[in-house]
Amino acid sequence: MTSLTDPTTLAETVETQAFDARMTHASQAARDGLGLATTRLGGATLGSARLDPSGHWSRVVGLGVTEPVTRELVDEVIGFYRAQGTSTTLLAVAPPFLPDDWDEIRAAHGLEPDRMGLKMGAPVDGLRPEARTDLRVTRLDEEGAAEAARLIARTVGMEHPGVVALLASAAGTPGTQVFGAWDGERLVATGSLSVHGTAAALKSGVTAVTHRGRGAQSALVAARIEAARAAGVRWVVAETDKAAPGGHNSSTENLRRAGLRVLYERQDWRWRA
Numbered sequence: 001m002t003s004l005t006d007p008t009t010l011a012e013t014v015e016t017q018a019f020d021a022r023m024t025h026a027s028q029a030a031r032d033g034l035g036l037a038t039t040r041l042g043g044a045t046l047g048s049a050r051l052d053p054s055g056h057w058s059r060v061v062g063l064g065v066t067e068p069v070t071r072e073l074v075d076e077v078i079g080f081y082r083a084q085g086t087s088t089t090l091l092a093v094a095p096p097f098l099p100d101d102w103d104e105i106r107a108a109h110g111l112e113p114d115r116m117g118l119k120m121g122a123p124v125d126g127l128r129p130e131a132r133t134d135l136r137v138t139r140l141d142e143e144g145a146a147e148a149a150r151l152i153a154r155t156v157g158m159e160h161p162g163v164v165a166l167l168a169s170a171a172g173t174p175g176t177q178v179f180g181a182w183d184g185e186r187l188v189a190t191g192s193l194s195v196h197g198t199a200a201a202l203k204s205g206v207t208a209v210t211h212r213g214r215g216a217q218s219a220l221v222a223a224r225i226e227a228a229r230a231a232g233v234r235w236v237v238a239e240t241d242k243a244a245p246g247g248h249n250s251s252t253e254n255l256r257r258a259g260l261r262v263l264y265e266r267q268d269w270r271w272r273a
Contacts, residue, residue, distance in 0.1 A: 007263045008094050009065060011119045011237040014201045015092075016062030018175075018194035020045040025173040026166050033162020037084050041076050042067040048084040049166075054158050057166065058089040059268075064097025071105050078109050078271060090114060091269045106269060114270040118252060120260040121237035124229050129222035129258035133215030135181040135188065137223050145171035145178040148190035152206045167204070179223050181207075181216040189216035193224040200228040202238040205251060217254045225258060236260065 023038045023045065030036060034057060035050035043066030049057035060077055063069050074091075081089050091111065099105065131137070140148055149167035153159045170176050170192055181189035189207035193200055202224050207216045228236050238260060243249040252262075 007121055007235075007237075008096050008119075010199055010235055011121055011263055012062055012065045012094050012097075014194070014196050014199040014235075014237055015239070016043075016045050016065065017196040018201050018203065019047060019059070019061045021173050021175060021194065021196075022166070022170070023047045025169060027169045027172075030162055030166035030169055033160070033165055035084075035162075036166075039080055041080065042069070042073045044077070046077060046080055046089075048081055048086045048089070049162070050084055050086045051162060053160060054163070055088045055090075056158065057163065058086050060089060060091045063091060063093045065094075069093060069097055069099050069102070069105075071101070071108065074105050074109060081271070082273065087273045089271050091271060092266060093269070094119070094266050095264055109271055111269040111271050113267055115268045116242040117266050117268065118240050118242050119237065119263045119266055120240065120252070120255050121235060121263050122260045124225065124233050124236050127225050127229075127236060127259040129218070129225050131215070131219035131222035133181065133219040135183055135211070135214060135216050135219065137179060137181050137216075137219045139223075139227070140171070140178040140180045140190070142171045144180055144187065147187050148178055148180055148204075151187055151190055151208060152204060155206045155208060170204070177224070177227055178204075179220050179227075181211075181220055183211060189220060191217065191220040191224060193227055195228060195231045195233060198232070198234040200224075200231065200233040200236050202236065202255075205254075212250075217251065218257065221254055221258050237263075 044062035188211040191205040
């Protein structure tokens with residue numbers, strides 16, 4: 001059961017549940033196109049996308065949340081990817097769950113620092129987002145979610161058919177709602193909401209380059225927070241990339257303005273075969 005008194009456990013749990021749901025309910029086209037395989041070890045969800053050229057969709061989420069991270073557990077995790085023939089994966093471990101011998105564990109498997117993320121969140125009752133945009137924001141049906149998948153893939157440079165199919169599967173994933181911002185009849189921004197029990201995660205926020213600076217993401221954040229509130233959620237969490245020193249991350253600022261705060265920083269670790 002998700003703990004509302006420990007924001008780290010809450011944020012990691014809802015991310016694990018959302019990732020598990022995405023992988024479990026991936027379409028057959030996504031499974032075939034990416035060579036998907038999943039399993040659970042030590043309370044974590046392991047997703048393998050053997051045919052994903054970006055290496056983005058092979059990842060381990062939830063390590064340490066319900067069971068301690070040990071060398072034996074990490075050995076099992078890496079063994080799963082070796083057995084799948086997957087050449088690389090990301091391991092995510094929140095700072096409180098890192099064991100004392102983590103440096104020795106990661107050295108044994110050649111785990112290297114990769115992305116540094118910011119986990120953000122807040123109780124939904126304290127969120128008062130503002131939506132100022134001239135774009136029309138709606139919840140998307142299955143057809144709209146498929147268009148949103150193509151938009152995300154184009155924008156982030158992941159136009160592999162299997163990735164598009166995986167993203168499009170969001171519309172049929174339990175607990176997931178997909179939203180979009182429209183300029184006339186053109187979908188120009190998107191974002192999804194994953195609801196799991198008393199917590200929800202804001203995910204997949206993307207805006208076409210041509211329409212940035214018009215308030216699309218602020219409006220999508222607001223729409224998703226209101227949907228979470230309507231679903232009876234008590235906490236909302238999100239994740240963004242940590243900006244470089246002196247840099248700026250508009251996603252982080254959009255979430256701050258809505259009332260979310262940084263809960264912790266999390267280093268992801270890259271394994272390569």
